[in-house]
Amino acid sequence: MNFDFLFNNFAELTVTGLAFGAIYALIALGYTMVYGVLQLINFAHSEVFMYGTFAALWTTMLLVGDTDVSTLRGIGVLLCSLVAAMAMSATIALLLERFAYRPLLKRNAPRLIALISAIGASFVLAELMGLRDRVAAWFGLDDNLSEYVSGARINRSMPSVLENKQLFPIGDYQVTSVDVLVIVSAIAMMVALDQFVRRSKMGRGIRATAQDPETAALMGVNATRAVQMTFLLGGLMAGAAAFLYMLKIETTKFDVGFLLGVKAFTAAVLGGIGNLRGALVGGLILGVAENWGSALFGSEWRDVVAFVLLVVILLFRPTGILGESLGKARA
Amino acid sequence: MSKTPSVKGITSSFGSRVAGLPKPAKIGMWIALAVFAYALPLLEPPFISPPGTDFGGVLFTVTIYMLVALGLNIVVGYAGLLDLGYVGFYAVGAYTAAILTTFHANWPLLLALPFAVLASTVSGILLGAPTLRVRGDYLAIVTLGFGEIIRLVALNTEWLGASKGINDIARPPGVELFEIPHLNWDSGTPLLDFNDTTTFIEFGVLDQIPYYWMGLTVVIIVLFADKLIKDSRVGRAWEATREDEDVAELMGVPTFRFKLLAFATGAFIGGLAGALYASRQSFINPLSFLLLFSIMFLAAVVIGGQGNRWGVLVGAFLVAYLPERFREFTDFRVLVFGAALMLLAIFRPEGLLPPRRTVRAKQAAAEIEALEEGADGEETSRV
Amino acid sequence: MSEDQSTTTSSRRRVLEIDALTLQFGGLTALDDVTFHIEEGEILGLIGPNGAGKTTCFNAITGIYRPTRGDIRFEGTSIAGHKRFQITQLGVARTFQNIRLFRSMTALENVLVGADAKHSTGMASALFRLPKHRREEREGHDRAMELLAFMGLQKRADELAANLSYGDQRRLEIARAMATEPKLICLDEPAAGFNPAEKAQLMELIRRVRDQGYTVLLIEHDMKLVMGVTDRIVVLEFGRKIAEGTPAEIRDNPAVIAAYLGVDEEDAS
Numbered sequence: 011m012n013f014d015f016l017f018n019n020f021a022e023l024t025v026t027g028l029a030f031g032a033i034y035a036l037i038a039l040g041y042t043m044v045y046g047v048l049q050l051i052n053f054a055h056s057e058v059f060m061y062g063t064f065a066a067l068w069t070t071m072l073l074v075g076d077t078d079v080s081t082l083r084g085i086g087v088l089l090c091s092l093v094a095a096m097a098m099s100a101t102i103a104l105l106l107e108r109f110a111y112r113p114l115l116k117r118n119a120p121r122l123i124a125l126i127s128a129i130g131a132s133f134v135l136a137e138l139m140g141l142r143d144r145v146a147a148w149f150g151l152d153d154n155l156s157e158y159v160s161g162a163r164i165n166r167s168m169p170s171v172l173e174n175k176q177l178f179p180i181g182d183y184q185v186t187s188v189d190v191l192v193i194v195s196a197i198a199m200m201v202a203l204d205q206f207v208r209r210s211k212m213g214r215g216i217r218a219t220a221q222d223p224e225t226a227a228l229m230g231v232n233a234t235r236a237v238q239m240t241f242l243l244g245g246l247m248a249g250a251a252a253f254l255y256m257l258k259i260e261t262t263k264f265d266v267g268f269l270l271g272v273k274a275f276t277a278a279v280l281g282g283i284g285n286l287r288g289a290l291v292g293g294l295i296l297g298v299a300e301n302w303g304s305a306l307f308g309s310e311w312r313d314v315v316a317f318v319l320l321v322v323i324l325l326f327r328p329t330g331i332l333g334e335s336l337g338k339a340r341a
Numbered sequence: 342m343s344k345t346p347s348v349k350g351i352t353s354s355f356g357s358r359v360a361g362l363p364k365p366a367k368i369g370m371w372i373a374l375a376v377f378a379y380a381l382p383l384l385e386p387p388f389i390s391p392p393g394t395d396f397g398g399v400l401f402t403v404t405i406y407m408l409v410a411l412g413l414n415i416v417v418g419y420a421g422l423l424d425l426g427y428v429g430f431y432a433v434g435a436y437t438a439a440i441l442t443t444f445h446a447n448w449p450l451l452l453a454l455p456f457a458v459l460a461s462t463v464s465g466i467l468l469g470a471p472t473l474r475v476r477g478d479y480l481a482i483v484t485l486g487f488g489e490i491i492r493l494v495a496l497n498t499e500w501l502g503a504s505k506g507i508n509d510i511a512r513p514p515g516v517e518l519f520e521i522p523h524l525n526w527d528s529g530t531p532l533l534d535f536n537d538t539t540t541f542i543e544f545g546v547l548d549q550i551p552y553y554w555m556g557l558t559v560v561i562i563v564l565f566a567d568k569l570i571k572d573s574r575v576g577r578a579w580e581a582t583r584e585d586e587d588v589a590e591l592m593g594v595p596t597f598r599f600k601l602l603a604f605a606t607g608a609f610i611g612g613l614a615g616a617l618y619a620s621r622q623s624f625i626n627p628l629s630f631l632l633l634f635s636i637m638f639l640a641a642v643v644i645g646g647q648g649n650r651w652g653v654l655v656g657a658f659l660v661a662y663l664p665e666r667f668r669e670f671t672d673f674r675v676l677v678f679g680a681a682l683m684l685l686a687i688f689r690p691e692g693l694l695p696p697r698r699t700v701r702a703k704q705a706a707a708e709i710e711a712l713e714e715g716a717d718g719e720e721t722s723r724v
Numbered sequence: 725m726s727e728d729q730s731t732t733t734s735s736r737r738r739v740l741e742i743d744a745l746t747l748q749f750g751g752l753t754a755l756d757d758v759t760f761h762i763e764e765g766e767i768l769g770l771i772g773p774n775g776a777g778k779t780t781c782f783n784a785i786t787g788i789y790r791p792t793r794g795d796i797r798f799e800g801t802s803i804a805g806h807k808r809f810q811i812t813q814l815g816v817a818r819t820f821q822n823i824r825l826f827r828s829m830t831a832l833e834n835v836l837v838g839a840d841a842k843h844s845t846g847m848a849s850a851l852f853r854l855p856k857h858r859r860e861e862r863e864g865h866d867r868a869m870e871l872l873a874f875m876g877l878q879k880r881a882d883e884l885a886a887n888l889s890y891g892d893q894r895r896l897e898i899a900r901a902m903a904t905e906p907k908l909i910c911l912d913e914p915a916a917g918f919n920p921a922e923k924a925q926l927m928e929l930i931r932r933v934r935d936q937g938y939t940v941l942l943i944e945h946d947m948k949l950v951m952g953v954t955d956r957i958v959v960l961e962f963g964r965k966i967a968e969g970t971p972a973e974i975r976d977n978p979a980v981i982a983a984y985l986g987v988d989e990e991d992a993s
Contacts, residue, residue, distance in 0.1 A: 121477065
């Protein structure tokens with residue numbers, strides 16, 4: 011174990027770990043909310059995220075091309091791709107709810123059947139993206155869209171829009187503008203969501219449905235609307251996560267969702283599934299733990315750290331750090 | 342849902358016809374079926390035999406999927422435990438065989454096999470003992486994590502060949518007795534082709550048919566074992582646990598012990614399949630054990646009809662054979678089987694061939710009704 | 725006072741003794757210092773208004789809940805803290821207020837699962853069809869068919885439990901419990917949802933169950949029914965025992981009448 015490396019790069023490992031963790035946390039919100047309301051693991055949420063990364067990528071490609079852009083225009087481009095990513099992810103999430111879940115919920119299917127449906131949906135979505143060149147060809151669009159659909163099974167990189175500036179040092183590490191942007195905007199999104207679920211009428215409906223669907227329905231909560239809203243909010247957060255991920259990592263691929271999804275799920279369980287604030291805590295802890303772990307054991311063990319952490323939590327504290335409770339969140 | 346009656350109608354009429362036959366005829370029919378299965382690659386029937394690839398090799402792959410599906414069916418179909426990391430046990434079996442026969446020792450395959458199976462069974466128990474107490478859907482994620490950990494450990498450990506993998510895994514021992522000619526259909530009618538023969542039994546590089554025979558034999562053995570176990574206290578305990586764990590426990594079933602037993606049995610068969618696969622392939626690397634395979638195995642079980650051994654055999658055949666037969670669609674196989682999982686979950690969660698209990702129950706009721714026609718109903722109330 | 729009555733009724737062996745049983749969930753006390761016992765071969769009724777703690781008491785006996793204080797002794801040995809399946813194997817079986825059969829297994833298989841409680845066939849015996857497997861299978865099968873016949877269900881043996889009529893499902897649950905060869909069988913509102921004629925039949929059946937040598941603990945709402953079939957009755961209210969005695973004594977007990985507010989009193993008379 012390489013303790014020297016960990017100590018010498020402690021600041022950098024921690025800051026970038028927090029940035030990754032913030033992204034995990036945003037994705038984790040989708041898992042945690044759906045689980046809180048339906049007690050289902052939305053296995054396909056990883057693909058909701060993945061489609062968001064491509065929406066951000068394509069929007070940026072479309073608006074930037076190969077030219078350099080001014081700072082002002084760059085900010086505009088980034089905002090556009092953020093909106094595109096959120097819209098894309100929200101759409102996919104709603105489609106999932108409509109086609110993969112609602113028919114099963116209607117007839118009260120066992121949870122494992124719903125999980126199998128979600129696994130199927132997840133692979134369909136990932137493969138459609140991985141075969142996008144073929145799909146475009148079916149529609150005769152491959153010539154027009156070749157720039158966007160080519161390299162369907164390899165990493166595609168985002169054109170750089172803004173220079174990543176070094177802002178201020180912590181220890182030996184120069185914190186960059188992307189680090190700050192990712193962490194700050196992720197936390198801002200989460201606070202906004204938390205407030206929405208706690209204070210708005212719709213949020214109350216979601217919490218009521220999470221606590222007791224039958225009573226909530228009797229009290230006039232439209233359960234289908236509440237479930238839709240849950241998927242929509244989860245999708246929006248995953249879209250924001252996808253945008254921030256593209257800022258930080260700058261490349262994406264059709265199967266990028268799986269690993270991110272498992273890690274986000276780990277974060278959700280770590281914080282206490284069903285618990286919105288738990289998702290943030292879990293995400294940040296996982297991001298940092300993963301960075302420290304990869305420093306100690308070597309970066310090739312990075313993903314193993316996350317998996318082992320997942321298995322260990324599920325075994326020893328399946329209710330997570332903050333406990334499970336979407337329903338119990340107080341207004 | 343709307344297609345259900347027609348499929349059920351066919352299977353039930355076939356089933357009742359088979360069930361109605363006298364015992365010798367039934368045994369004769371099974372033997373004929375087995376002989377046909379063994380002879381299939383020699384017959385090389387047109388259309389069924391996939392163009393451009395070795396039919397024997399394809400059929401071997403099918404038998405491996407069948408083995409895996411039978412094993413996973415015990416875990417998922419009988420005991421109701423969703424295992425998304427089944428490929429992990431397959432990998433443990435394959436790697437143990439590889440290490441013992443070439444990488445760190447030079448054992449013959451037949452000596453290494455029991456150890457490969459033992460290793461995967463032990464890994465099943467080690468994984469199951471702590472995890473089988475967590476909730477069902479959490480178990481799915483824990484097993485998924487396990488499958489990935491096994492693969493990543495293999496990928497990152499030099500002692501296990503890392504990303505290069507392991508070469509020259511031992512083949513099964515052969516006894517070269519005689520040559521069997523294949524059929525040739527080029528002229529439109531089947532002719533014996535003495536230029537194209539298979540040596541009985543030589544486990545060579547080019548001719549995969551003997552591997553298929555080996556795989557088929559193991560499938561038949563496992564099939565028998567599966568039936569013997571299912572029709573016993575063990576099988577009933579699994580099903581009761583799947584149906585209602587709390588009640589099973591209150592009816593005297595030590596559910597945890599039986600879940601662990603199901604897990605270990607599944608791991609045993611998975612490890613066996615992995616070791617046989619490694620031996621045929623003679624080469625393995627971590628890419629052979631992606632999560633994707635766990636999902637394919639699950640697709641085989643769910644598509645065929647979890648809980649029905651013949652159903653999962655059909656599912657395994659579809660999942661393994663179709664992409665080989667229609668190679669032009671190979672790129673689409675994950676898409677197709679993903680869609681199949683989703684659509685079946687929504688429209689026909691019991692799979693193509695569900696357990697045939699309901700049918701049997703109806704038959705029995707009719708028979709008793711016929712027998713007791715005219716007899717008084719007093720008997721029902723007597724002790 | 726009630727203690728005296730019970731000791732005078734007989735000096736038969738005590739199958740089950742509930743001793744100062746207290747169960748608390750968080751701040752809520754579901755059972756408070758409850759003491760009673762069941763003698764061999766009797767039918768003991770456990771009654772009380774809704775929420776009195778009857779089913780909780782069952783759950784404690786069958787090992788679902790662990791007592792906060794007090795003890796539960798079965799044939800003299802404490803079973804508090806035993807695992808659920810161990811308690812069943814010792815000889816306590818039960819049915820459920822809301823029917824809980826293994827729905828996609830046949831009636832026969834449901835009963836066989838119960839019979840398996842006394843069996844020990846494992847993987848090896850099953851795989852190699854060892855004599856033990858064959859003997860246990862034959863015994864279990866014979867016993868199961870006998871029980872199904874006893875319940876009038878032998879024609880339905882191969883029917884899926886889910887496809888049985890409501891009354892057949894109730895009877896099948898009792899058959900499944902009896903198959904575990906219990907000394908004590910606990911029936912949780914077995915007549916729920918029955919019409920008066922069916923209820924009368926069921927009471928007759930319960931009596932015959934007892935006559936086969938089982939000891940019966942019965943939870944029932946319908947006072948008339950309980951009065952008709954039981955040897956002794958224990959009354960719970962708000963988790964406390966308020967009365968114990970023969971049906972005649974219970975009928976005239978002012979505390980019981982007060983607890984039922986006269987409603988079930990009318991039924992009983």
